[in-house]
Amino acid sequence: MERLPKVGIPVLALIIITIIVLAKSAVTIGSGEAGVLYKTFGGGVVTDGPPLGEGFHVIAPWNKVYIYxxxxxxxxxxxxxxxxxxxxxxxxxxAWYQPIYADLGKLHQEKGENYLGRVIQPAIRSAARSVVGRYTPEQLYSSKRDAIQDEIFTETKKILDKQYIQLNEVLVRDVTLPPTIKDAIERKLKQEQEALEYEFRLEKAEKEAERQRIEAEGKAAANTILSASLTDKILQEKGIQATLELAQSPNAKIVVVGSGDNGLPLILNNN
Structure with missing residues (x-):
């Protein structure tokens, strides 16, 4: 077996060292990620500039990049x-959240990679306990869920805005009451619904009675006016007009003139 020439050993060692240095120096940051640079001999975490963006980066081999x-x-x-x-x-x-991009270095330096457990979870729990403690079970179960959701978001956001974290939304997905309390609330809501329905039926009946009363009064007033306007001469004229119309009808009939009490003709059908 041939030995390597003396000059080849240093060259080989240099190549190996170069490969190691390049491997240590090359950093690839993926889509939706950013890197925080830690300078071992240059003051630690870089907080006074933007983080490393997506793509390929070359750094000093003694430095380190933390990817978020x-x-x-x-x-x-x-x-x-x-x-x-x-x-x-x-x-x-x-909760929907994301780190504030420009403050990623400060987040890493002050909170660390486990900022979810150190900051976000305690903030949500504290806000939820504070908000829910203002309401009764009945309010939580029925009409106040949207208000609770908004208040939890507002209180959590106040905390996280100071921690280099952006809170986008809080969604209350479910509220679970003890079974006995839930059953009692449902019975109460059912009784309230029945009471409202009964009041509606009463109101509807009262309105119908009022409508019928007004209609009856209108008919009575119309009859009074009509009776006052019908004189004997008007009635006689109407009778004569009706007699003439019947006399002109093609149907067979017998007309007796002047036989009525008021002197109007009588028309008798000969059939």
């Missing part, structure tokens, strides 16, 4: 909380 996802992410958080009267309620909430 900067797209919107979701955390699902089930938690027990207490209502205003001390009953335990279980709510399930989701």
């Amino acid at each position: 996802e900067v797209r919107q992410q979701e955390i699902f958080e089930p938690m027990p909380v207490l209502s205003s009267n001390g009953l335990e309620i279980k709510i399930e909430a989701s």
